[in-house]
Amino acid sequence: MICPACEENISGEFAELSYHFHREAERSNAKHVMWLNRNITKEKRDKEKLERMLREFYDFSDSGLANWIRKRFVEKFFSAQPHPFIAEMQNPSKYTLMGYVTEHYHFLRQWVKSCAFIIAKSDSYDVQIYEMRNISEEYFGQGKERPHIDLLLRMGESLGLPRDRVLTSSPLPATRRGINFWNRVCRDRHWLLGMVSMHSLELIADRNVKKYGASFSYFDPKILDGDATPETKDFLRAGYEADVYHSSDALNLVEKYAEELKMERDVQSYFLLSEDKFSDYLNARLERGRLYEKEL
Amino acid sequence: MKRNYEGCALCDATWGDYWRVVDGENMFFCCSICADAFENMVNEVKKVTGWDRIDEIKIEGNYSAGRDCFASSGNEYVNYFFRHEDGRITEFKIKEQGQFRNQPKDPRNR
Numbered sequence: 001m002i003c004p005a006c007e008e009n010i011s012g013e014f015a016e017l018s019y020h021f022h023r024e025a026e027r028s029n030a031k032h033v034m035w036l037n038r039n040i041t042k043e044k045r046d047k048e049k050l051e052r053m054l055r056e057f058y059d060f061s062d063s064g065l066a067n068w069i070r071k072r073f074v075e076k077f078f079s080a081q082p083h084p085f086i087a088e089m090q091n092p093s094k095y096t097l098m099g100y101v102t103e104h105y106h107f108l109r110q111w112v113k114s115c116a117f118i119i120a121k122s123d124s125y126d127v128q129i130y131e132m133r134n135i136s137e138e139y140f141g142q143g144k145e146r147p148h149i150d151l152l153l154r155m156g157e158s159l160g161l162p163r164d165r166v167l168t169s170s171p172l173p174a175t176r177r178g179i180n181f182w183n184r185v186c187r188d189r190h191w192l193l194g195m196v197s198m199h200s201l202e203l204i205a206d207r208n209v210k211k212y213g214a215s216f217s218y219f220d221p222k223i224l225d226g227d228a229t230p231e232t233k234d235f236l237r238a239g240y241e242a243d244v245y246h247s248s249d250a251l252n253l254v255e256k257y258a259e260e261l262k263m264e265r266d267v268q269s270y271f272l273l274s275e276d277k278f279s280d281y282l283n284a285r286l287e288r289g290r291l292y293e294k295e296l
Numbered sequence: 297m298k299r300n301y302e303g304c305a306l307c308d309a310t311w312g313d314y315w316r317v318v319d320g321e322n323m324f325f326c327c328s329i330c331a332d333a334f335e336n337m338v339n340e341v342k343k344v345t346g347w348d349r350i351d352e353i354k355i356e357g358n359y360s361a362g363r364d365c366f367a368s369s370g371n372e373y374v375n376y377f378f379r380h381e382d383g384r385i386t387e388f389k390i391k392e393q394g395q396f397r398n399q400p401k402d403p404r405n406r
Contacts (some may be wrong), residue, residue, distance in 0.1 A: 028312035030327035037326065038359070042309035081361050084379075174381060279360065280381065287386055 002269035005035035013265070014058070018051035039272070058268055065258055066251040069196070069271050070212045073203045076275055077282075078214030085282035088289075089219040094159050095296075097232060099289030101156035106171040107281065108149050110179040112138050114198045117186035127195065127253055151235040158231035160296070174284035178277040185270065192257050196267045197274035199250030204278075205239045206248070297321055298352040306330040306337075306355065319350060332383025340388050341367050345374055362387065371396045 001010045001017055006024075010016045024032035025044070036042075040053050060068035077083045088096050115131040122128060141147040146154070153163050171179060186194035203209065205218045218240070224233050258267040297319055301308040304326040305318070312326035318335050325331040338350060347369040357363035362379035372395050379387040 025311040026313065028314035028325075028327045030329040033309065033311045033327045034329065034359075036311055037307060037309045042303065042307065042311070044310040083360060084362065283379075283381065283386070287381075290387070 002266045002273075003032075004039075004269040004272035005031045007269075007273060014051045014055045015047075017054055018047045021050060021054075022047050035276075058265065060264070060268075064255060065264055065267065066255040067212070068268070069200050069251060069254075070203060070209075072271070073200060073275060074209055074212045074214045076279065077204065078209050078216050080215045082216045083279060083282055085286055086216050086218065088286060090216065091220065092223075093289065093293070095293040096286065096289040098156060098159050098161045098292045098296075099285045099287070101152055101159075101161055102166050102169050102288050103171060103175045103281065103285045104152055105149070105166050105169075106175050106179060108138055108152065110182055111198065114182050114186040114194060118191045118194050118198075121191035121194075124257065127191070127257070130249060130253060145238060146234075148235075148238060151231070151238050154231040155229070155235040158229035161292075172284040172288055174280040174287070178281040178284075181277045182274070185274070189270070190261075190263065190266075192254065192261060192263055193266060193270040195250065196254045196258075197270050199254070200271050200274060201278050202250065204282075207240060208248075297350055300354040304330050306334040307358070329383045333380040333385070336380070336383060336385045337365075337378050337388075340378070340385055341374065341376070344376075344388075344390060345369065345372065345393070347372070364391075368396070 001013055002008070003010055003017065003020055005021075006029075008020070010020050021032055021036060025036065036050075040050070040057060045053065063071075077086055085096075092100075112135045115135045119128050119131045122131075136142065137145075138148045141150070153166060156166055157163055170176075182194075182197060185197045207217060209217060219236060221240075224237055224240075228236075254267060258264045299305055303310040303324070304312070305323045307326060307330055309326040309330075314325045314327055314331055315322055316325060316328075316331040316335065317323070318331075319338055323331075323334070325334065338353070341350060341353075342348070345367075350367050350369050352366075352368045354366045355363050356365070359380075362377055365376050365378065367374050367376070373393070374390060375392040377387070377389045377391060378385055
């Protein structure tokens with residue numbers, strides 16, 4: 001089993017994982033302590049109790065693996081106290097959207113590389129088709145619709161952020177760490193772990209999150225009828241419409257192959273590792289927005 | 297320094313066993329990142345207020361949402377918000393600053 005905090009391959013299951021967390025917590029290892037604080041409990045527990053809590057946390061017998069991923073994602077990003085980026089997106093400032101453009105540009109450049117790694121490593125036709133469609137939408141667009149990356153850059157331009165400035169920027173540290181993680185997982189690990197690490201993140205723009213207990217959606221849909229720039233509406237609308245089937249199709253594929261390949265536990269751990277990187281990356285969008293606000 | 301947490305001075309967790317002297321007092325933290333964040337936050341409060349010591353800090357919130365805090369020194373107080381990333385302060389906003397008359401103006405006491 002993979003440790004969801006440090007990626008170490010633990011031989012065994014929850015008893016061994018509990019022992020591993022206990023040992024690392026005694027050393028005050030920040031990764032492990034923070035993971036326990038944020039996902040299980042802030043109160044120190046003995047190994048047996050922690051083993052039970054970890055087992056319960058990973059249990060997806062109620063509704064299946066794909067729904068377990070949806071539920072955990074909603075808890076982390078769309079709870080009554082949502083992720084700060086989600087809170088900001090209910091009524092985003094121009095600077096937040098500019099920060100979104102710059103950091104997301106770097107994310108998208110990695111995204112297509114990750115999809116390409118998955119295509120290269122998988123022999124499954126449905127997975128390859130899914131990833132090729134995904135790359136195509138990002139870089140070439142679909143039908144009359146512009147490529148997602150172009151919609152993003154046009155949104156930036158409409159807000160006063162020149163395209164060249166985005167293209168020549170360097171990602172902020174949290175974005176860089178995320179990109180490095182997703183690149184490494186997709187390049188070096190099983191394609192299914194790459195797939196869950198990347199495509200579970202598309203739940204962020206899934207309109208159906210409210211079905212899974214979300215208190216918020218990615219943005220307030222009133223923005224689409226409000227006084228945002230037409231390019232902002234075009235970009236948000238495209239993501240809003242695309243990511244519903246993106247995340248749903250991908251999670252169905254993940255669930256199918258995780259069961260077939262008996263990789264459910266590792267899929268769960270990589271989803272958890274990835275959503276932590278994603279949370280930090282969303283904070284980088286806000287941080288970049290604050291930098292623009294000071295500067296422009 | 298009076299605090300509202302019995303566990304880690306920043307997040308109240310009881311995991312870990314990390315100790316650091318902050319403002320002349322040996323404090324318990326769950327990990328070095330919480331210690332960095334707390335120490336940097338204390339330094340930021342002192343820089344902004346000009347205080348040379350802090351009598352009390354109360355913290356509410358978490359890593360993701362950020363933290364609303366109250367601090368006092370002598371008859372002065374400050375309400376502020378901060379957020380950190382890996383112990384580095386990424387956002388720090390003073391919400392209210394003033395002097396006590398009768399009761400501390402910690403909003404949680406109202």
